[in-house]
Amino acid sequence: MTRTLSSIDFAPILPVWLLAILAVLALLALGLALLRRARGAWWRALAFALVLGALANPRLVEESRETRPDIALLLVDRSDSARLGPRAAQIEAARVALEARAARLPELELRTATAEEGGNRGTRLNAALERALAEIPRARLAGVIALTDGQAHDIPAEPGLDAPFHVLLPGRPGEVDRRLRVIEAPGFGIVGRSVELRVAVEDLGAPSGSNGAVRLSIRRDGGAPRVESVPLGREHRISVPIERGGNTVVEVAAEERPGEVSTLNNRAVVTVHAVRDRLRVLLVSGEPHAGERTWRRLLKADPNVDLVHFTILRPPEKDDLTPLNELALIAFPVRELFQQKLRDFDLIVFDRFSNRGILPPQYLRNIAEYVRNGGALLMSAGPEFSGPASLAATALGQVLPARPLPGAGAVAEGPFRARVSEAGQRHPVTEGLPGANPAPPAGAVAAPDAQPSWGRWYRHLRADPRGGTVAMEADGAPLLLLDRVGEGRVALLLSDHIWLWARGHDGGGPQAELLRRIAHWLMREPELEEEDLTAAVADGTLTVTRRSVDAAPAPEITVTAPDGTVSRHAPRVAGGGRSVVELPATAAGVWQASDGRRTAFAAAAAPNPAEIADLRADPGPVQPLLRASGGGVRWMGTGEQPLLPDLRRVAAGRDAQGGGTGGGAGPSGAAPGWIGLRRNEDHTVTGLSALPLLPPWLALVLVLGTAVIAWRREGA
Structure with missing residues (x-):
């Protein structure tokens, strides 16, 4: 819109200070004439005034202005909390209505911006406001209207907004929200022990002094819930037993409060990763051999393993008249290990152990029962496994997954490369071992001639598999068998040459990795199931x-x-x-x-914990913006059609709100008061013209005329 404004302006011909001196001299001359009561004094005064006026050069200035419309910003909250229940529909209806009302106001442009969530940091309302204001000249900003539930998490304590900021909230004041707050939750636990969670149930917005008890439901790994009664608003401790390795999922839920905003924050989910405490391993070596230290080094390399190792250096049938007190530094505690403290061990390892009367049949039955009840047994067999003293011929043989073949052909001598079987390529103990024979693509059959790249072994035992999974083979015969017996597990390695990999013979192999996987599978590590x-x-x-x-x-x-x-x-x-x-x-x-x-x-877990921490519609978080800008808060009620205040244009420095109480409509259903948008009157000058009111020729005529009249009057 173009406007023309007229005004009187001065463009002095002489400097102002010189005009002031001339004015003083004229007043002195005029004052002397008035004291003498000269007859032409007033004509002299008129002449002086005309001279000074001509030197001041008065002009009639006409200015053409192109006015620019003011810009108001409509900020719409699209966060999760602003979409609860009817809030999303109410905010959308309010947006449509406000855009229609603003379109009817002259010289006002309404722009709409959206406030989204910022990752897990809550609603970034102020960030959205700053982005939108960066595209609006501050001289044209009429104000901001925010359609939000008030739950903003980035409002500065001293915002720099200099235009009215108004907030329209869905619903009515006085909302109540119950929330479950996790104060502390451990991320790790130890199998066989309990972890402690610290939680509190709070009723936000409830009258002060309200208390009582709340029922809390605790569910572990989807099992039957355990219900506890907890005091409202006070810390409560929950003990959760950890019974297995891996992740334990704990869900805690507080009962619903009548009339609360939402039950979305009434529950919390905690994941506890369970690990085993120090593992106790019993290693019994039947006789000294080249690979004996391989087992000891492997188990001692893990600081989380307590190893008890015994080596049978002398079979009992060998009699050279050596006194018994000189046979060993300490006696082999057979009864203590295999009867009294057997169940204290997490894993028992027999390395080339043969039944030569050292362990009575009752103790071997104890070991078999230990496995059935959840224990773990690893056996590395050599030639002794096929002999008359083989453990397969004892009560322990009932839990072993294979029996040695009869006859002298049970021991196979000659070079071979251990090969992962077809089932072993799907078993986590042997799947993906470095250097293994290539695994077939998904759905394909393994190539029979696919060979591993690791080193060769030179002896293995031929055995008849009775159960379990054959994970590795030697020339088509079982080499490594893994089996579950009752609640326990058994691993049988039908060769005593795995130590060649550790020495790097013929290129070596993944000896430490394979034995680590076997031991962890035996001890039920979740990632190896x-x-x-x-x-x-x-x-x-x-x-x-x-x-x-x-x-x-x-x-x-x-x-x-x-x-x-x-x-x-x-x-x-x-x-x-x-x-x-x-x-x-x-x-x-x-x-x-x-x-x-x-x-x-x-x-x-909740993708945005800050967003659901408080689900009430509350203007509290945006109060710094309201105080700094002089804006107001209005509630839109709970009906399908939001109750909106009137929009008014106000001059700079005037109140930006009025009428209503901010609590909703009155009895008549009228909108709750009004909110103001500042009128800035920003413009651009498009034309300028100046007309002298006392041009030089006219000033000369008037000055000479008045001077002549004054001279004639004084000379008369």
Whole structure:
């Protein structure tokens, strides 16, 4: 819009200070004439005034202005808390209505910006405001209207906004929200012990002094819930036993409070990674041999292993009349190890041990029962395994996965390369071993001539497998067998030449890695379970991994979301005995996956913890902006149509709000007062013209005329 303004301006011909001196001299001359009561004094005064006026050069100035419309900013909160319940629809309806009202106001342009969440840092309302204001000239900013629930997490204590900032909140004041706050949760625990969680249940917005007890439901790995009564607003400690290695998922939920905003923050999910304490291993070497120290070095290299090692240096049938008190520095504590403290060991290792009467049959039965009840046994066999003193011929043979072949052909002498079997390529103990024979692509059959690149061995035992999984082979015969017996596990290595890998013979091999995997599988490390189903949530994606040595196609995976929604998915083959299902995990809570036999749980934490910490609509967090700008707060009510204040244009320095109480509409249903948008009157000058009011020729005529009249009057 173009406007023309007129005004009187002065453009002095002489400097102002010189005009002031001339004015003083004129006043002195005029004062002397007035004291003498000269007859032409007033004409002299008029002449002086005309001279000074001509020197001041008065002009009539006409200015043409192009006015520019003011800009108001409508800031719309799109965070999760602003979309709870009817808030999203109410905010959207308010946006449409305000844009229509602003379009009817003259010389006002309304721009709309969106405030999103900032990762896990809550709602970044001020950041969105600054980005939008960077594109608006401050001289044209009329004000900001924010449609938000007030839960902003980046408002500075002293904002630099110099225009009115108004907040329109969905709902009504006085909302109450119950939340469960995790004060402390350990990330790690020790198997066989308990961890302690510290939590508190709080009612935000409740009247001060309100107390009482709240029921708290505690569920571990999707099991039956345990209910405890906890005091409201006070810290409570929860003890959770850790019974197995790997991840333990703990879900804690507080009962719903009547009338609260949402139950979204009434529960929390904690994942505790369980590890084993120091492991106790019993290593019994039947006789000295070249590979004996291989086992000792391997087990002593792990600082988390307490090793008890005995070596039988002399068989009892050898009699050379040596006194008994000189046979050993300490007596072999057979009864203490294999009867009294047998169950204290996590793993028993027999290295080339033969039954020569050292262990009575009762103790061998104790070891077999120890395995069935959850113990772990690793046996490295040599030629003694095929002899008459073989442990396979004792009660311990009932838990071994293979029996030696009869006859002299049980011991095979000659070079060979240990080869991972087809089942071993799917077993986590031998899958992906460095230097192993190449694994076939997913769904393909292993090539029979695929050879490993590691070094050769020179002796192995031929045996008849009775159970378990043949993970490695020697010339087509079983070499490494892994079996589950009752609640325990057994590993049988039918060769005593693995120590050649440790010495680097013929290129060496992954001796330490293989034995580490065998030992960890025996002690039930979760990452080495060959028949397992695991679930994990990372970056908003649920990944379910099924592992099996069975080559049959994997069954469908049933996934149960935290809200109870059930879906079924066909897994994709990932190689190494694994099949995987991936899907978005947007809901916080415990996700459950099942393949029909096993069940896995995964914890999905809230993607934005700060966003759900307080779900009430509350102007408190944006108060610094309101105080600095003089803006106001209005509630839009709980109806389908939001109750909006009127929009008014106000001059700079005037109040930017009025009417209403900020609490919603009155009895008549009228909008709650009004909010003001500043009128800046910003403009651009497009034209300028100046007309002299006392041009020189006119000034000369008037000055000479008045001077002549004054002279004639004084001379008369």
